Amino acid sequence: MNSKSINLKRWVDKIYPSEKEFLKALKTQKLTIYHGVDPTAPGLHLGHSTNYLLLKKFQNLGHKIIILIGDFTAQIGDPTGKLSERKALTKKQVLKNAETYKSQISKILDFKSKINPVQIKFNSKWYEKIKFADLMKLMANFTHGKMIKRNMFQQRLKKGQEINFIEFIYPMLQGYDSVAMNVDVEVGGTDQTFNMMAGRDLLKKYKKKEKFVITTKLLENPKTGKKLMSKSEGNYIALNDSPKDMFGKVMALPDEAIMHCFELCTEVSLIEVKKIKNPKDAKARLAKEIITIYHSKKEAESAEKEFNKIFKEKKLPTEIPEIRIKEKKINILDLLVKTKLAPSKSEAKRLILQKGVKIDGEVQKDWREVIEIKKGLIIQVGKRRFAKIN
Numbered sequence: 001m002n003s004k005s006i007n008l009k010r011w012v013d014k015i016y017p018s019e020k021e022f023l024k025a026l027k028t029q030k031l032t033i034y035h036g037v038d039p040t041a042p043g044l045h046l047g048h049s050t051n052y053l054l055l056k057k058f059q060n061l062g063h064k065i066i067i068l069i070g071d072f073t074a075q076i077g078d079p080t081g082k083l084s085e086r087k088a089l090t091k092k093q094v095l096k097n098a099e100t101y102k103s104q105i106s107k108i109l110d111f112k113s114k115i116n117p118v119q120i121k122f123n124s125k126w127y128e129k130i131k132f133a134d135l136m137k138l139m140a141n142f143t144h145g146k147m148i149k150r151n152m153f154q155q156r157l158k159k160g161q162e163i164n165f166i167e168f169i170y171p172m173l174q175g176y177d178s179v180a181m182n183v184d185v186e187v188g189g190t191d192q193t194f195n196m197m198a199g200r201d202l203l204k205k206y207k208k209k210e211k212f213v214i215t216t217k218l219l220e221n222p223k224t225g226k227k228l229m230s231k232s233e234g235n236y237i238a239l240n241d242s243p244k245d246m247f248g249k250v251m252a253l254p255d256e257a258i259m260h261c262f263e264l265c266t267e268v269s270l271i272e273v274k275k276i277k278n279p280k281d282a283k284a285r286l287a288k289e290i291i292t293i294y295h296s297k298k299e300a301e302s303a304e305k306e307f308n309k310i311f312k313e314k315k316l317p318t319e320i321p322e323i324r325i326k327e328k329k330i331n332i333l334d335l336l337v338k339t340k341l342a343p344s345k346s347e348a349k350r351l352i353l354q355k356g357v358k359i360d361g362e363v364q365k366d367w368r369e370v371i372e373i374k375k376g377l378i379i380q381v382g383k384r385r386f387a388k389i390n
């Protein structure tokens with residue numbers, strides 16, 4: 001195993017307890033390396049891909065890779081980075097969200113390798129069997145003082161907000177995943193450091209074993225420090241988005257974030273990317289690289305042509321969803337909701353007031369407008385959403 005073939009610095013922020021010791025183990029041992037994800041939404045996004053691209057390097061070196069689906073812990077909710085209590089999910093919701101995770105991740109990691117196929121595990125396997133006495137024993141390894149020092153809890157206390165006791169035990173549960181699987185390494189974003197270090201402590205106590213913790217860089221806007229992808233806020237590029245949506249969303253990213261996305265979401269040479277001076281050209285290249293990973297090169301080229309057709313040539317998309325409307329006349333707010341171009345009348349009104357709605361190419365300014373329905377009528381919301389009346 002040759003660790004020199006990996007550019008760790010591209011994706012990695014820190015390695016605990018020692019980068020030197022980890023590199024030595026990487027060369028001399030077959031390590032069990034895991035990354036966990038809670039299925040709180042059906043789409044994995046580019047923020048997750050940082051971990052998968054790094055794990056791909058480890059898999060190529062012959063190490064054992066585990067993707068842990070937190071189907072049990074997702075029902076509790078990870079409080080990390082949240083300044084308010086997370087809404088609990090049902091088991092049915094969690095399993096529904098996780099249905100396509102394997103197919104999404106398989107765009108990067110190899111689940112069919114004859115040497116070391118990636119394994120998928122679910123942490124409900126051990127948590128649904130755990131006894132109360134075992135849970136008490138687990139909780140005895142942590143103190144209130146240690147937990148309450150977490151920055152997010154301190155911020156909540158200052159605002160007079162409550163902290164659910166279940167949120168306290170979440171790091172213990174994530175930590176125990178390492179014990180249950182007897183892993184050597186855990187990989188996760190820097191925002192997961194506290195939870196991953198809890199697993200390191202538990203492995204020492206339960207199995208007298210050292211665990212390496214590798215924190216990966218977060219996909220953030222370097223200017224604002226805010227996450228570029230957020231499942232809870234709904235603004236993310238999903239790994240199972242269509243090529244057309246991927247291209248449009250990448251082109252909408254802030255210019256200052258493009259190099260960061262190249263670094264963390266692709267394997268393209270950064271020296272090569274730095275030669276691209278025009279931000280729009282850089283975004284287009286990034287969009288094509290990402291679409292090629294999750295779809296194909298052919299679909300990446302097609303998505304670029306479609307994008308240029310709409311935004312450069314100001315033409316209509318090749319394919320527009322067709323909607324059947326029974327009414328001969330309809331209020332514009334109802335029309336936007338029926339065509340699913342707006343989730344509600346209030347949102348439809350907001351879009352109109354912001355001059356974000358066009359009908360047959362004409363900007364709509366009056367939310368009270370009654371629209372005469374005719375076949376072939378084109379409704380447009382924003383730059384990328386269209387519907388045609390059948």
